Each structure stands twice: as structure tokens, then as C-alpha cells.
Amino acid sequence: MNEYKPSTGQGHDVHIVSYREHASTFIALILLTVMTVTVSVFGADLYTLTVLTALAIASGKAIVVALYFMHLKYDLKIFRAMLWVVIVLFIVFAALTLADYMIRN
Amino acid sequence: MNMDTTFVLPNSGHNRDDMSSKMGMWLFLFTELLLFGGLFLVYMIYRFMYHEDFLEASLELNVWMGTINTVVLLTSSMTVAMSITAMQKGNSQLSLRLIWVTIFAAGIFLVIKFFEWSAKFEHGLFPGMEHYGHLANGERLFYFLYFFMTGLHALHVIIGGIFLLYVIRAIQKQKIRKDKYMLLENSGLYWHLVDLIWIYLFPLFYLIN
Numbered sequence: 001m002n003e004y005k006p007s008t009g010q011g012h013d014v015h016i017v018s019y020r021e022h023a024s025t026f027i028a029l030i031l032l033t034v035m036t037v038t039v040s041v042f043g044a045d046l047y048t049l050t051v052l053t054a055l056a057i058a059s060g061k062a063i064v065v066a067l068y069f070m071h072l073k074y075d076l077k078i079f080r081a082m083l084w085v086v087i088v089l090f091i092v093f094a095a096l097t098l099a100d101y102m103i104r105n
Numbered sequence: 106m107n108m109d110t111t112f113v114l115p116n117s118g119h120n121r122d123d124m125s126s127k128m129g130m131w132l133f134l135f136t137e138l139l140l141f142g143g144l145f146l147v148y149m150i151y152r153f154m155y156h157e158d159f160l161e162a163s164l165e166l167n168v169w170m171g172t173i174n175t176v177v178l179l180t181s182s183m184t185v186a187m188s189i190t191a192m193q194k195g196n197s198q199l200s201l202r203l204i205w206v207t208i209f210a211a212g213i214f215l216v217i218k219f220f221e222w223s224a225k226f227e228h229g230l231f232p233g234m235e236h237y238g239h240l241a242n243g244e245r246l247f248y249f250l251y252f253f254m255t256g257l258h259a260l261h262v263i264i265g266g267i268f269l270l271y272v273i274r275a276i277q278k279q280k281i282r283k284d285k286y287m288l289l290e291n292s293g294l295y296w297h298l299v300d301l302i303w304i305y306l307f308p309l310f311y312l313i314n
Contacts, residue, residue, distance in 0.1 A: 014193065016190055016193045016194065017186070017189075017190055018190065019187055019190055022183050022186045022187050022190065023183070025183070025186075026179060026180070026182075026183040029179045029182075030176065030179060033172070033175050033176065033179065036308055036312065037168065037172050037312065040168070040308070040311075040312035040313075041168065041312075050312075050313075051313065054308035054309075054312050054313075055308065057308070058304050058305050058307075058308050061304045062301050062304050062305070065182065065297055065300060065301055065304070066297075066301070068186075069182050069183070069186040069293075069297050069300075070293075070294055070297045071290075075127075076124065078128070079127070079128070079131055082128075082131060082132075082135070083131070083135075086135045086138055086139065089139075090138070090139065090142045093142075093146065094142075094146055094149065097146055097150065098149065098150070098153070101150055101153065101154075102153075
């Protein structure tokens with residue numbers, strides 16, 4: 001048990017994310033958005049590929065937002081672990097529900 | 106066991122626990138994620154069952170309005186993240202300004218959403234309207250989910266905006282300071298969640314055609 005640090009109450013050293021890093025994150029997100037719109041508008045003939053690509057790019061964006069904007073990269077590991085639990089939970093529910101619908105017919 | 110460990114009472118002038126406060130916010134965000142997750146699951150199933158109708162209905166949505174709104178939300182996400190950086194560095198004036206920019210962006214998002222919805226209303230596509238009744242089953246489901254999910258999301262944008270207004274007041278009253286900014290950080294987390302949900306809503310509704 002380490003001594004409690006009442007000065008921040010965070011229990012660990014706070015990492016301040018620079019303006020520059022936030023700006024780069026923003027640019028990365030915009031580029032991903034441009035990509036996904038381009039794939040959808042100009043690659044409409046590659047139908048199944050487009051849906052999967054769109055979802056993959058969306059997940060990429062979500063990870064970038066969670067890691068940098070939501071500070072998960074520098075925060076306590078417990079927050080990241082908790083988020084994983086929720087994601088896995090959702091994937092399990094989704095897989096079971098989809099399997100149910102596909103098998104019943 | 107080390108019995109010499111000294112325990113500093115948490116309430117030695119600092120009777121708060123920032124880490125727990127943030128964890129509470131995350132737990133709340135998880136319930137929000139599962140709320141929208143359930144809706145996405147409904148979307149997935151119906152999209153699987155009414156494949157063609159969903160594509161047909163999706164053509165009606167305006168990709169460019171959706172794209173502009175995506176950029177608006179991403180920008181607001183950046184400004185609120187930067188306002189936390191500013192507060193951590195002790196620049197509360199800059200922090201305030203950045204939050205105002207975020208709220209302004211929320212306003213733009215809602216105005217664009219308003220015009221989008223109005224166009225759909227004019228075409229009678231809202232559930233219960235004339236034209237909606239004549240649509241194929243799958244198209245009706247698409248519009249129902251579209252209005253419900255973007256509506257619920259817009260409600261979150263409004264709540265997030267109110268939360269940020271409250272944070273602005275707290276900064277002005279010096280209740281949020283360089284060494285005490287958890288409320289600001291939590292409002293930021295909420296705002297990013299709103300952005301996260303839109304990141305998935307946008308391709309699934311606007312980009313599937």
C-alpha cells in the first residue's frame with residue numbers, strides 16, 4: 001500500500017496531454033472520416049467490402065477517441081480493463097443473438 | 106505485512122477521491138454504451154432480414170449533412186479535450202473559451218439535424234405519417250430506427266451541452282480549478298461518448314448505399 005496522495009486524489013501522476021497531440025488526433029480522425037466517406041461514395045460496387053471497411057474504420061476512430069481524447073492511454077489500466085469487459089460482453093451478446101436468428105430459419 | 110504503513114486520512118483538507126469519481130463516470134458510460142449497443146443489435150438483425158429495403162431507404166439520407174455533422178462533432182471533441190489540458194495547465198480562461206466552442210459546435214450539430222429531420226418530415230417519412238404507411242416493411246423499420254437512434258443521440262447532445270454549461274458556471278465560481286477539475290474531465294468523457302456513438306451511427310445509416 002503506497003501512501004495516499006491527497007494533492008491530486010488521482011493516486012497516480014497525472015499526464016497532461018499536449019494541445020499538439022490533441023490536434024494530431026483530430027487530424028487522424030478527419031482523415032479516417034474522409035476515407036470512410038470516399039469508400040462508401042465511390043466504392044459502392046464493392047458492397048460487402050464497403051460495410052466491413054466502414055465498420056473497421058469506425059472502430060479505428062472509436063479506439064483513437066478512447067485512447068487519446070478520453071485519456072485511456074495515460075490513465076490507470078483499470079479503466080481500459082473495464083472497457084474491454086464491456087466490449088467483450090457486447091460481442092458475446094451480438095454473436096449469440098445473430099447465431100439465434102441465423103439458425104432458426 | 107508492513108505494519109508501519111502510515112495512512113494519511115483522505116479528508117485532510119482534500120476530502121475527495123478523483124479516481125473514484127472518474128470510475129463512477131465510466132460505469133455510467135458503460136450503461137450508455139449497452140443502451141445504444143442493444144439498439145445497434147436490433148439494427149443488425151433487421152438489416153440482415155430486410156437487406157434490400159435498408160439499402161433503398163438509406164439512399165434518402167443526405168450523406169453530406171451527415172459528413173458535416175461528423176466533422177462538427179469531432180471538432181467539438183477536440184476542443185473539450187483541449188479545455189481539460191488548458192485547465193490542467195492552469196489557464197482557466199482558455200479552458201472556458203474552448204468549452205464555449207464545444208457548446209457552439211453542439212448547437213451547429215443540432216441545427217443541421219433539425220434541417221435533416223425537417224426534410225424527412227416533409228416527405229412524410231416519420232413513423233405514423235402518410236407516406237411512411239405505404240413503405241415496405243424493411244424501409245419502415247429503417248426509418249423507425251433512424252429517428253429513434255439519431256433522436257436518442259440528439260437528446261444526448263442536448264444533455265451534454267447542459268452538462269457543459271453547468272461546468273462553465275463551476276469554473277466561473279472557481280469550483281473547478283487547476284487542482285480540482287474532475288467535473289470538467291467527466292463532462293469531457295460524456296461528450297466523447299456522444300462522439301463515439303455518432304462514429305458508429307454515421308456509417309451505419311448514411312453510408313450503406
